[in-house]
Amino acid sequence: MTRTVDVLVVGAGPAGLAAAAGLAAAGAGRVEVLERETDAGGVPRHCVRPGFGSDALGRPLDGPAYARRAVRAASRAGATVRTGVSATGWAAPLTLDVTAPTGLERIRARAVVLATGARERPRSARLVPGSRPAGVLTTGELQRTVARFGARAGLAGRRAVVVGGDPVARHAVRTLREAGAVVAAVVCERPGTATALGVGGAFATPVPVLSGTVVTELTGRGRLTGVAVRAGDGRTAVLRCDTVVFTGDWIPDHELVRLLGVPLAPGTRGPVTDGDFRTAEPGVFAVGNLLHGGEPARRAAAEGRAVVGAVLARLAGRPWPAGGVPVATEGPLRWVTPGLLGPAPVPGTSEAVSLPPPVPAPPVPLLVRPERRLVRPVLTVRQGDVLLGRERLAATLVPWRSVRLGPWWTDGVDGAGGPVVVAAEE
Amino acid sequence: MGVTRRGPLPGDGDPAYDVVVVGAGVVGAAIARALARHPLRVALVDAADDVGDGTSKANTAILHTGFDAVPGTLEARLVREGHRLLDAYARQTGIPVEPLGALLVAWDEQQRAALPRLAQKAERNGHRTTRLLSAPELALREPHLGAGALAALEVPGESVICPWTTTLAYATQAVRSGVDLHLSCRVEEVRPGDPYHRLVTRRGVLGARHLVNACGLHADGFDALLGRADFTVTPRRGQLVVFDKFARDLVRHILLPVPGPLGKGVLVSPTVYGNVMLGPTAEDLDDKTATGTTAEGLAGLREQGGRILPALLDEEVTAVYAGLRAATGQEDYRIAAHPALRYVTVGGIRSTGLTASLAIADHVLGLLADCGLDPGPERPLAPVRMPNLGESFPRPYRDAGLIARNAEFGAIVCHCERVTRGEIRAAFTSTIPPAGPDGLRRRTRARGGRCQGHFCGAELRALSEEYGEGTR
Ligand SMILES: Cc1cc2nc3c(=O)[nH]c(=O)nc-3n(C[C@H](O)[C@H](O)[C@H](O)COP(=O)(O)OP(=O)(O)OC[C@H]3O[C@@H](n4cnc5c(N)ncnc54)[C@H](O)[C@@H]3O)c2cc1C
Ligand SMILES: Cc1cc2nc3c(=O)[nH]c(=O)nc-3n(C[C@H](O)[C@H](O)[C@H](O)COP(=O)(O)OP(=O)(O)OC[C@H]3O[C@@H](n4cnc5c(N)ncnc54)[C@H](O)[C@@H]3O)c2cc1C
Numbered sequence: 001m002t003r004t005v006d007v008l009v010v011g012a013g014p015a016g017l018a019a020a021a022g023l024a025a026a027g028a029g030r031v032e033v034l035e036r037e038t039d040a041g042g043v044p045r046h047c048v049r050p051g052f053g054s055d056a057l058g059r060p061l062d063g064p065a066y067a068r069r070a071v072r073a074a075s076r077a078g079a080t081v082r083t084g085v086s087a088t089g090w091a092a093p094l095t096l097d098v099t100a101p102t103g104l105e106r107i108r109a110r111a112v113v114l115a116t117g118a119r120e121r122p123r124s125a126r127l128v129p130g131s132r133p134a135g136v137l138t139t140g141e142l143q144r145t146v147a148r149f150g151a152r153a154g155l156a157g158r159r160a161v162v163v164g165g166d167p168v169a170r171h172a173v174r175t176l177r178e179a180g181a182v183v184a185a186v187v188c189e190r191p192g193t194a195t196a197l198g199v200g201g202a203f204a205t206p207v208p209v210l211s212g213t214v215v216t217e218l219t220g221r222g223r224l225t226g227v228a229v230r231a232g233d234g235r236t237a238v239l240r241c242d243t244v245v246f247t248g249d250w251i252p253d254h255e256l257v258r259l260l261g262v263p264l265a266p267g268t269r270g271p272v273t274d275g276d277f278r279t280a281e282p283g284v285f286a287v288g289n290l291l292h293g294g295e296p297a298r299r300a301a302a303e304g305r306a307v308v309g310a311v312l313a314r315l316a317g318r319p320w321p322a323g324g325v326p327v328a329t330e331g332p333l334r335w336v337t338p339g340l341l342g343p344a345p346v347p348g349t350s351e352a353v354s355l356p357p358p359v360p361a362p363p364v365p366l367l368v369r370p371e372r373r374l375v376r377p378v379l380t381v382r383q384g385d386v387l388l389g390r391e392r393l394a395a396t397l398v399p400w401r402s403v404r405l406g407p408w409w410t411d412g413v414d415g416a417g418g419p420v421v422v423a424a425e426e
Numbered sequence: 427m428g429v430t431r432r433g434p435l436p437g438d439g440d441p442a443y444d445v446v447v448v449g450a451g452v453v454g455a456a457i458a459r460a461l462a463r464h465p466l467r468v469a470l471v472d473a474a475d476d477v478g479d480g481t482s483k484a485n486t487a488i489l490h491t492g493f494d495a496v497p498g499t500l501e502a503r504l505v506r507e508g509h510r511l512l513d514a515y516a517r518q519t520g521i522p523v524e525p526l527g528a529l530l531v532a533w534d535e536q537q538r539a540a541l542p543r544l545a546q547k548a549e550r551n552g553h554r555t556t557r558l559l560s561a562p563e564l565a566l567r568e569p570h571l572g573a574g575a576l577a578a579l580e581v582p583g584e585s586v587i588c589p590w591t592t593t594l595a596y597a598t599q600a601v602r603s604g605v606d607l608h609l610s611c612r613v614e615e616v617r618p619g620d621p622y623h624r625l626v627t628r629r630g631v632l633g634a635r636h637l638v639n640a641c642g643l644h645a646d647g648f649d650a651l652l653g654r655a656d657f658t659v660t661p662r663r664g665q666l667v668v669f670d671k672f673a674r675d676l677v678r679h680i681l682l683p684v685p686g687p688l689g690k691g692v693l694v695s696p697t698v699y700g701n702v703m704l705g706p707t708a709e710d711l712d713d714k715t716a717t718g719t720t721a722e723g724l725a726g727l728r729e730q731g732g733r734i735l736p737a738l739l740d741e742e743v744t745a746v747y748a749g750l751r752a753a754t755g756q757e758d759y760r761i762a763a764h765p766a767l768r769y770v771t772v773g774g775i776r777s778t779g780l781t782a783s784l785a786i787a788d789h790v791l792g793l794l795a796d797c798g799l800d801p802g803p804e805r806p807l808a809p810v811r812m813p814n815l816g817e818s819f820p821r822p823y824r825d826a827g828l829i830a831r832n833a834e835f836g837a838i839v840c841h842c843e844r845v846t847r848g849e850i851r852a853a854f855t856s857t858i859p860p861a862g863p864d865g866l867r868r869r870t871r872a873r874g875g876r877c878q879g880h881f882c883g884a885e886l887r888a889l890s891e892e893y894g895e896g897t898r
Contacts, residue, residue, distance in 0.1 A: 036841055086838045088823065097824075099844075101833035104826045122878035124745045131718040132747060134863065137879060144884035216721065251742065258672050 001106055007311060008096060008109035009033040009079075010087045010256060013042020014297040015288025016115030017070040018304025019311070020079035023113075026308055028315055031079040032107070034098065036086040041067025042117060043289075044297050046143040049174070052297055066297060089259050094283045096256075111283050111314045113307060114256055114271075115300075118289035120168070121249040123218070128246075130218035133225070135243045139172045142245050146179050153180035157243030161227045162186045162207075163215055164247035165195030166400040168294065172245045173207055183207045184241050187229055189214050194373040196400050218244065248400070250293025260284065267335025267369075268292045274324055274342030275364025275410075276310035277303065282320035285311060292337050292367065295402060299367075325361060325383070325413055330423040332371040334399070338364065343415035361415040363407035368422055370397040377424045381409045384418045397424075429607045429858055431475055435630035436606075442622045442633025443469045443606075445794065447640055448613050448648060450474075451482040452589065452783045453775050454640030455596035460787035461794075462603035464801035469632060470597065470605055471625075473612035475861040476868075478593030480642045482780065483868060484717065484749030486666065486706060487697060488680060489513060489523060489585040490781045493548035493556065499758040501778060502551055504789060508782035512592070513585065515784060519599075521591045522698040522816025528584035528680040529559070529568065531734070532576045537684040541579045544684070548581065555582050570676040572733050584680050588698050588815050589780050590868035595812050596783070598857045602808035607858065608632075616651040618767060636799050637769045638790060643714045643752050645760070645773035652767055657760050657774060661714050661750035664706025664777075665723040667731070668745040669738055670876050671817075673702040676737050692730045694738070699843075699871060700817030701744055704731040710753070719746045744876050751777045761786070763793035770794055813849060815871050822846050839889065840882040842875025847889065854893035866890065 006029030009016045016033055017040065024031045039045060044052055047063030054060050061069070074081055085100040095108040120138040135157055137145075142156055149155055156179040162172045165188030173183050185208040188195045192211040200206025212232035219226045219238070226238045252270040262280040263272045270291040277285045287307050288300035314320070324342035329335060341361040366381070374397040381389040389409040397403060405422075413420055427436055445461055447454045450472035458470035474480065489512060492505030516523040532538040545556045559567065559578045568575075601607050608629070615626035622633040641648040646659045674696060683691025695703050707723045724746060732739045753776055754760050760774035770793045772786060779786070795801065814821060822828050822835040823844045829836035834848035853860055853869040860866040863886065867874045872886055879886070 036838060084837060086823075086841065086844075088844065099823045099829075099836055099838060101829070101836040103829050103836060104824065119877050119880045121742070122876075122880060124878055125742045125876070127724050127743060127746065129719040129721045129724060129746070137883060140880040141883040144881075145887065148884040148888055217718070219718075221715065 002095060002108050003105060004108045005030040005032045006109065006315060007031045007111045007113060008107055009113045009115060010096070011035065011042065011115035011117055011288070011290070012040035012071065012081055012083070013115060013117050013288060013300065014044065014070055015290070015300035015304040016042070016113065017074045017081070018301040019113045019115060019287055019307050020081070021074040021077040022305050022308035023311055024074065024077035024079040026312055028312060033074060033079055033081045034085045034087050035081065035083045038084050040071045040081050040083050043140070046140070046147040047171070048147060070301070087256060090256070093281070111285065111311045113311065114284065114286045114290055115288045115304065116253045116256060116290050118250045118252045118293040120247060121251055123246050125251070126246065126249065128215055128218060130228070131221055133218065133220040133223050135224035136218065137243070137245055139168050139175070139245055139247045142172060142175050146175050151178040151180070155179045156181050157241070158182065159184050159241045160243035160245060161239050161241045162245045162247060164188055164249065165190050165197060165211065166248035166294070167196045169247040170197060170201065172247045173201060173203065176243070176245065181243060184239050185210050187213050187215055187227070190372070190399065191232070194399060196398070248294065250289070252290045252293060254290060257286065257290070265335065265337070265339040267329060268337060270337070272339035273337070274321070274340045275338050275362065276342065277307040277338070278310060278320065278342065283314060292335065292369070292402070325415060325417060326419045327366070328419055328421050329368070330421050331425060332374060333422060333424050334369045334371045336422050337367045341410055341413050341415070341420060361410070361413040363411040363413070365407050366405040366409060366422060367402045368405060369402045370399050370424065372399050373397065374424055374426055377426050379405070380423050381405070381420060383413055383420045386412070388412055388420070427606045428601055429609065431609045431861060433629065435608060435611070435627065435632060440633060441467070442635060443467045445636045445638065445799065446471060446625060446632055446634035447638040448625070449640035449642055450477040450597060450607065450609070451480050451640060451642050452478060452593045452596070452780050453642070453772055453786055454638070455593050455600065456783040456787035457638055457640060457772070457790050458600040458605050459596040459807065460791050461801070462600045462605050463804050463807055465803065465805070466801060468600070468605045469608060470600060471608040471611045471613060471627070471632065473610070475610045476865045477597040477607070477609070477858060478590060478868070481749050481752065482589060482593050484747050485589055485780055486664070486693065486695065486703060487586055487589045487780070488695065489587045490778055491553055491581060491583045492778070492781070493551055493553040493581050494544065494685070495551055496757050497547065497550040500761065501759050501782070504759070504782040504785040505778045506552060508785035509583070511784035512587070512781065516587060516592070519595050519810050520812040520814055521588055521595055522814055522819055523585050523587040524696070524698055524816070524818055525583060525585040526679050526696060528581040528682045529564065529578040530581065530682045530684050531564070531571065531578045532684050533574055533733070534576070537686055538576045540684050540686065541577060544579055553581070553583070556580060568678060568681070570735055570737055572736050586680065586696060586698050587780070591812050591815055592780060592783070594858065594869065595810055598812070599807050599810045601857050602810065609861070613648070613651070618652060623768070635768060636794055636797060637767070638794070639769070639771045639773065642775070643750055645752065645771060649771055649773070652764070652769060654764065654771070656762065656771070657754040657756070659714070659773065660753045660755065661711050661716065662753045663709040663711055663716060663748050663750055665719045665727060665748040666703055666705030666746065667724060667727050667743055668697070669702045669704065670742040670744050671700045673738055673741040674700050676735055677702055681734060692727060694731060694734050698816040698818070699874070702738065704738065706749070714750065717748050717750060719748050742876060745874070761789065761793070763796045765797045768797045770797065813852060813870070822849055839885050840872040840875060842877050842881070843871040845870045845872040850886070850889050851893050859894060863890065
């Protein structure tokens with residue numbers, strides 16, 4: 001009852017579709033993409049507005065158009081994109097159990113690419129106290145609801161509060177307004193200079209932004225009646241509303257990764273991979289927001305494209321490198337990916353091998369996320385006493401955007417050495 | 427007639443019922459089910475729009491053995507009997523139950539010294555299989571326990587169960603066996619009379635020859651409607667934190683605290699849904715609607731949970747909630763027959779009512795007989811088989827045969843809890859359909875997982891509009 005394919009991609013979002021398109025085009029054999037939703041395309045399907053780059057003629061793409069294009073590209077390249085199919089667990093190494101309306105299946109692959117995306121933490125995971133009324137949701141649910149039912153009035157209440165200071169909070173404000181709700185305020189924990197909203201949220205109709213403020217309680221039975229908040233100076237207030245949208249605060253949707261038992265990176269809660277997106281499990285790769293939570297679609301897609309070479313190497317029987325050097329952050333940095341700088345793979349067996357030291361790890365780019373706003377910080381990358389890179393950045397870093405450090409930053413990492421540490425100082 | 431949720435009540439007091447049970451929590455539903463065995467006209471009514479919407483939906487979901495009850499009390503007897511009855515009933519009707527056994531873990535010398543006394547108490551309550559475990563034995567049984575666990579008392583038979591399915595099973599079986607269930611029907615006034623009391627609700631008047639008060643937290647208020655003031659209910663809040671299923675492998679037994687002078691402590695327990703639960707707090711309040719959680723409560727729980735099972739705090743929290751125990755200042759239930767009023771009060775069902783429910787029901791039937799009710803002959807109840815919400819039992823999304831017969835059972839809608847379209851539809855076409863998203867969650871687990879609706883909320887809303895008529 002087990003069917004075999006060459007590559008199984010789990011998740012048909014930007015990352016998974018880009019990987020599938022690249023792999024199919026490169027002649028990887030049978031490339032199958034599993035998508036649990038009834039349509040492929042991932043999160044952009046629900047983002048009905050520009051912000052997803054532009055098409056060949058330079059016209060801005062909205063999310064659904066971007067998603068359609070990505071699905072088309074994968075299919076045209078020869079990948080099979082299956083929808084309504086959920087990967088529910090591992091039956092054996094490289095073998096997934098699958099549920100679909102057509103029945104149960106067990107699919108074995110020579111390589112598996114996990115691209116299951118991320119979600120916003122819901123209210124409960126943020127431990128927000130109070131009652132449990134209706135009208136409490138995330139941007140994801142809000143967008144899906146509006147995409148599903150159309151922007152009809154009352155769909156998302158009449159008066160809403162948005163929680164969070166990342167760009168996704170702006171999307172929540174916009175979507176709420178489309179659905180006819182008044183946005184009473186945006187509440188964000190970070191101080192004023194560190195939100196993506198600016199004064200008045202930078203909207204034509206401004207929205208009050210309460211920065212440096214935390215939500216202390218939800219009130220109301222049946223339906224939400226208010227959100228209690230506390231400002232940095234200790235003042236408290238209750239914002240009357242019937243809807244509250246919790247935005248940002250991403251957590252990778254890492255169920256299959258956890259079931260596999262491979263290590264997670266503490267900063268991102270995504271799987272630790274090397275620079276070629278290999279997890280600790282031979283044959284299993286991970287790309288996209290599964291690695292790091294909310295990044296723009298183009299980043300997720302770029303990771304999907306970038307995994308192709310390593311998957312092809314795997315299919316060609318190249319060995320799965322083991323060991324590698326962990327990468328960690330220090331100072332006001334929240335996370336870095338990849339979590340491991342691997343030794344270059346050597347020809348030989350196709351299962352994990354430990355390599356004799358010393359081996360130079362191949363240089364790869366790093367993605368770093370600051371914890372707070374950093375004005376022209378000095379970044380350093382070091383391994384033990386060895387300074388690999390140091391540079392004062394010309395830009396100001398913000399906590400809702402990552403910085404990419406080019407591969408030269410990791411040039412010269414000793415594959416048998418101690419951990420590599422990325423640090424920042426203002 | 428079956429289930430009503432709106433509109434005027436049928437008959438407006440006529441024809442009247444032989445028995446009206448007020449309160450469709452786990453206790454009232456069990457009583458209605460027990461009455462349904464007899465050729466009686468029975469109604470079960472509740473103020474809420476669903477069964478089990480009070481304390482019965484928000485507890486720690488343990489099927490207690492009663493090992494630590496106060497020996498000789500009514501509660502001790504009914505918990506012991508109830509455990510046996512519900513354990514058997516659960517297996518028969520498909521209510522998920524897992525006999526994990528409990529460990530009372532001692533963290534200091536005082537607690538360790540208390541364990542032999544607890545073993546003796548258990549013996550007086552008829553439980554002779556408890557056993558003391560040394561620290562090394564305990565570490566083998568629960569390898570993830572925090573540092574400093576000195577010893578434990580093992581109590582076999584303590585089980586976890588699904589509280590939602592339990593209440594729903596009783597009520598479903600009662601309705602299928604002829605009981606009328608009137609929801610959104612608060613009894614606001616009682617006009618005692620002979621041969622019928624008249625119960626005034628917003629939806630009209632119900633006639634009742636015999637009356638049962640199973641109003642939980644409001645049992646004292648309902649008593650007052652009949653001129654009785656035998657006890658006062660003080661709500662004692664219990665806040666709870668439910669951790670992600672990834673935490674399930676961290677714990678194998680129900681980890682109970684050793685009660686001591688510094689309070690009762692908190693438990694860490696697996697749930698039948700495959701999560702891990704931490705709690706409850708114990709806070710005496712005045713407000714019978716204060717089912718909210720508090721920052722202090724949650725912080726305190728996390729602190730205690732972190733000492734019991736440190737790795738727990740690394741996992742995400744899936745849900746937080748609070749329930750209110752009906753404390754009456756007496757270490758026992760307050761169940762009383764008032765023959766002159768043809769009335770039975772079932773009050774003070776504090777923190778064991780889920781376990782004891784079936785035994786309470788049998789006991790109340792006896793009291794109704796003392797009040798002059800002639801139940802007549804017994805007949806078998808209509809059979810019920812409940813949809814399984816337990817993680818340790820087969821779920822539809824893994825059932826090839828079921829999916830082959832109906833492809834909707836292969837269409838997963840709630841991805842975190844793996845709830846299929848088939849199960850959603852079945853809930854809406856069941857004997858007691860849900861009245862909203864919370865009711866749907868309690869019947870299927872849909873929207874109850876780690877994403878809390880981020881992925882599935884919109885789709886569930888669409889399906890509810892498609893399948894459910896009474897749904898908001
Ligand atoms: C509100 C919001 C607004 C955004 N706005 C923008 C924007 O303006 N511009 C921009 O560039 N980016 C935007 N993004 C980010 C963008 O959507 C993401 O970067 C991108 O979708 C990530 O791609 P992904 O492939 O990693 O994950 P996803 O798009 O999340 O795709 C993962 C897919 O995997 C599927 N899946 C998961 N588990 C399983 C399983 N077990 N079996 C089968 N399938 C599974 C999921 O159903 C999903 O379709 C926004 C995101 C949000 C939430
Ligand atoms: C934190 C906590 C943990 C617990 N843990 C456990 C456990 O592990 N195991 C266990 O066995 N027990 C446990 N319990 C106890 C158990 O939950 C209760 O004993 C049980 O649910 C009580 O059920 P009930 O039917 O009496 O009350 P309820 O479920 O509260 O039902 C009473 C019903 O009466 C209705 N009502 C009230 N007034 C009126 C009126 N005037 N007209 C119409 N309807 C009315 C209400 O709407 C309500 O639905 C726990 C309780 C709490 C709070």
